Amino acid sequence: MTITIFVPRDAASLALGAEKVAAAIASEITARSIDARIVRNGSRGMFWLEPLVEVRTDHGRVAYGPVKASDIKGLFDAGFLSGKAHPLCLGLTKEIPFLRQQTRLTFSRCGVVDPLSLEDYRHYQGLQGLEKAIAMPPAEIVAQVTESGLRGRGGAGFPTGIKWKTVMEAVADRKYIVCNADEGDSATFADRMIMEGDPFVLIEGMVIAGIATGATKGYVYTRSEYPHAIAAMGEAIGIARAAGILGPSVLGSDHAFDIEIRAGAGAYVCGEETSLLNSLEGKRGIVRAKPPLPALQGFLGRPTVVNNVISLASIPVIMDRGAAFYRDFGMGRSRGTIPIQIAGNVKYGGLFEMAFGLSLGEIVDHIGGGTATGRPVKAVQVGGPLGAYFPRALFDTPFDYEAFAAKDGLIGHAGITVFDDTVDMLKQARFAMEFCAIESCGKCTPCRIGSTRGVETVDRIGRGIEPDKNKVLLADLCNTMKFGSLCALGGFTPYPVMSAMTHFPEDFSPVPLAEAAE
Numbered sequence: 001m002t003i004t005i006f007v008p009r010d011a012a013s014l015a016l017g018a019e020k021v022a023a024a025i026a027s028e029i030t031a032r033s034i035d036a037r038i039v040r041n042g043s044r045g046m047f048w049l050e051p052l053v054e055v056r057t058d059h060g061r062v063a064y065g066p067v068k069a070s071d072i073k074g075l076f077d078a079g080f081l082s083g084k085a086h087p088l089c090l091g092l093t094k095e096i097p098f099l100r101q102q103t104r105l106t107f108s109r110c111g112v113v114d115p116l117s118l119e120d121y122r123h124y125q126g127l128q129g130l131e132k133a134i135a136m137p138p139a140e141i142v143a144q145v146t147e148s149g150l151r152g153r154g155g156a157g158f159p160t161g162i163k164w165k166t167v168m169e170a171v172a173d174r175k176y177i178v179c180n181a182d183e184g185d186s187a188t189f190a191d192r193m194i195m196e197g198d199p200f201v202l203i204e205g206m207v208i209a210g211i212a213t214g215a216t217k218g219y220v221y222t223r224s225e226y227p228h229a230i231a232a233m234g235e236a237i238g239i240a241r242a243a244g245i246l247g248p249s250v251l252g253s254d255h256a257f258d259i260e261i262r263a264g265a266g267a268y269v270c271g272e273e274t275s276l277l278n279s280l281e282g283k284r285g286i287v288r289a290k291p292p293l294p295a296l297q298g299f300l301g302r303p304t305v306v307n308n309v310i311s312l313a314s315i316p317v318i319m320d321r322g323a324a325f326y327r328d329f330g331m332g333r334s335r336g337t338i339p340i341q342i343a344g345n346v347k348y349g350g351l352f353e354m355a356f357g358l359s360l361g362e363i364v365d366h367i368g369g370g371t372a373t374g375r376p377v378k379a380v381q382v383g384g385p386l387g388a389y390f391p392r393a394l395f396d397t398p399f400d401y402e403a404f405a406a407k408d409g410l411i412g413h414a415g416i417t418v419f420d421d422t423v424d425m426l427k428q429a430r431f432a433m434e435f436c437a438i439e440s441c442g443k444c445t446p447c448r449i450g451s452t453r454g455v456e457t458v459d460r461i462g463r464g465i466e467p468d469k470n471k472v473l474l475a476d477l478c479n480t481m482k483f484g485s486l487c488a489l490g491g492f493t494p495y496p497v498m499s500a501m502t503h504f505p506e507d508f509s510p511v512p513l514a515e516a517a518e
Contacts, residue, residue, distance in 0.1 A: 003036040003081050006054040006061070008111070010043035010196050011228045012189065017068060018051040024072040025053070032076065042197015044111035045351030046098050054093055057083040063093040101367070103329065104353050105337050106314045107190075110197040116235050118243055121200045127245070129319030133208045134253045141212035142168055145315065147323035149335025154180055154271070154308030155383065155412040155488070157334075157401045163305055166295040167213040170303035175215035177206050178299055178306045180276055181222035181229070184268045185384025187343035187415030190351060191309035195222070195229035198313070199236035200245075203259060205312035207250055208319055209305055210257040218259040219299070221276055223266045233261050268439040272487045273306040275441060286441040287487045308413070310339060329355035334400040342368045344381075344417035354399075361395030364418060375420035379428075379504065383412025385435050386492035388499035389425065408502075410495060425504035430458040432496040436489060447490025450481040454497065461508055471501065471508060 007013075007022040022038055029036045044052060052065035053075075062083035064075060071088060078086040090096055104110075113120035121127065133141050146161025167175055179202065183191040194202055206218045220233055237259050240246045248256045267285045269275045274288035277299050298304025314336060318326045327335045334356035340363060343349050347369030364370070364380055371377055379389040388409035390397065397407050404411050419428075433454035440447045457474045461467050478494035485491040501508050 001035070003034065004039055004056040005036055005081070006039050006041045006056075008043045008051060009040035009115075009228070010050075011192060011226075012047050013043050013050045013052070014228070016047075016050045016066065020069040021051045021053065021067050021072065024069040028072055028076050034081070036081065039114045041113065042110045042115050043193060044093070044099060045107070045193060046096065046348070047350045048348055049090070055081055055083060059083065059092065061093045063090040063096065064088040065090060098348060098350065098352070098367070102353050103337050103355055105317045105326070105329075106201070106310060107193070107198070107339060107351065107353050108317075109201065110193055113198065115197050115199055115232055116239060118200065118239055121198075125320060126200055126316070127204060127251075129316035130204050130208055130245070131251065133211055133319050134251060134255065138168055138212050138214065141208065141319070144323045145212070145318060148318045148326040149323075149330070149333070150311065150314055150318065150326070151334070151401065152308055153310035153314070153338065153413070155185075155410070157411070160307065160311055163295055163307070164209065164212055166293070167215070167303045167305050170296055172302050174217070174300075174302045175213055176299045176302060176304045177209045177213070177215045177218040177312075178273075178277065178280065178304055179206060179218065179220045179309060179312055180271065180273060180306055181220050181226075181309045182264055182271045182276060183226075183309070183413070184223065184266070184271045185386075185413045185415050187381075187417040188341050188384060188413045189343075190339040190341055190413070191222075192226055192229050193351060194309055194313050195220075195226070196232045199233050200240065201313045201316055202233070202309055203236060203240050203245065205315035206259060207245065207255075207257045208315050209307065209312060211250070211255050213303075213305055215303075215305065216256045216258070218257065219280060220259060220261045221270075221280055222261065222263055224263045225266050226263075230261060230263055237261070267441075268435075269441045269487070269489050272489065275487070276306065277304065284441075286443045287489075289486065310413075331355075331357040331398065331400055332402055334402070338399065338411070338414050340399065341413075341415045342418070343415065345371045345373055345420050346418040347372050356400050357398050359395065360390060360397050360399065361392075363399065363416065364395065368416075368418060371418060371420040373420050373422075375422065377418060378421040378423055379419045379425065379500075381417045381419070381428075381496065382415070383410045383492075383495075384415050385432060386410075386488065386495055387412050387415075388495040389419075389428065389503060390499070391503040393503070408495065408499060410492065425500040425507040426458065426462055429497045429500040429508075430455060430462070432493055432500075433458060436493040440489060444484070444486040444490060446481045446484035447486070447493075450477055450485075450490065451493060453477060454481075454493075458497075467509065474501065
């Protein structure tokens with residue numbers, strides 16, 4: 001019987017040497033004349049263990065990691081092909097605590113399947129949601145999505161069903177589905193992991209969205225910095241076309257739908273839906289004033305659904321297992337599961353999918369294992385470079401859209417960056433303003449000019465120049481940016497700045513220049 005060995009080809013794994021590991025395994029298989037094959041799967045999301053090599057045994061998949069090319073001969077000698085003991089052996093993959101504690105719905109196949117095997121995808125319940133959707137009226141599909149409680153996983157948290165209903169009811173000669181895969185936030189990699197590790201789930205979600213709203217064309221807009229994701233999606237789209245999942249007759253039905261990939265140049269502001277649409281149309285990526293909403297006048301002036309990768313990738317499980325099943329996870333108005341991406345100065349960095357409601361402290365201390373340096377956690381930024389910094393005093397906050405908003409924070413794309421007690425929060429506040437100044441599209445004054453003035457003001461505080469007066473000025477500037485900016489880039493930059501100044505005042509109280517001179 002052929003032995004199956006799994007070596008990830010996820011970008012994070014490749015960065016850590018997975019290609020050399022796969023080559024060493026292939027060489028050893030040939031040298032020992034072993035009947036074995038290598039499957040290049042996606043990552044399981046446990047990055048401290050990458051490259052994670054698995055082997056399928058009679059008892060299940062056994063994991064070894066982190067594996068280097070120099071470890072391969074010793075693994076073969078120890079009998080790893082049958083799951084034998086070795087210092088790198090982690091036991092059954094599914095029993096690794098980081099995985100065992102998760103509720104994987106959207107990421108149920110990621111790291112499990114061959115990403116480009118439609119046979120694998122079908123074997124693990126793929127296309128069941130689409131098959132059910134084809135047999136339903138569009139309004140019923142939209143009702144299922146609405147009842148599930150799914151909200152935009154890209155950061156805004158807008159109810160997905162409402163957006164779909166608006167596009168479904170709009171009258172136009174053409175409609176579009178646009179997948180926002182411009183994953184630009186720090187500490188985020190969930191979109192990339194789906195595109196590289198389970199691309200068919202995104203395709204399936206987009207096709208269902210098309211059937212529900214009457215759209216016949218979809219675009220995946222991603223960033224040029226994601227070459228592996230672009231390649232995987234391109235291959236998967238070709239396979240889906242050949243299998244009749246995409247094309248003039250989706251799975252033999254009367255519905256037509258096709259997908260194209262477009263790569264942007266990596267402008268952060270193009271993560272905002274109207275800037276993205278401008279870029280997609282070949283224009284400069286700048287924010288559009290709303291109204292009109294993209295749902296009514298989006299791509300090329302037609303009704304357009306703009307959804308994040310994770311939002312669309314969550315649709316198949318909702319359609320397959322029902323709105324009530326999905327809605328049963330979570331708390332309050334935050335329903336279903338959320339893929340939390342844990343990064344920064346943390347012991348166990350990676351992707352952890354769970355139902356909304358776990359506290360921030362549990363995520364950082366229990367799941368993430370605290371800091372990699374072993375020093376105390378000082379601050380955690382949630383929601384990318386525009387997210388608020390939370391001190392340990394707020395670690396009891398449940399991971400929920402409204403709970404974070406109540407503490408002047410935001411979940412965003414669910415990226416978490418951990419900092420130990422050596423971080424200077426004044427420098428972090430300056431970075432937020434500088435980031436905004438660099439990435440601003442320039443259309444609105446509060447963002448374009450406010451961020452530049454913000455850098456100057458933080459610098460004056462740092463040099464001890466009238467610190468109290470400049471802290472008041474900085475707060476006033478943040479208020480102007482928050483309520484006067486056209487989009488979330490300028491509007492959310494005040495979150496990291498004000499949270500740093502509020503929760504870590506000691507870092508904003510340098511010795512005045514006159515005293516320092518004495």
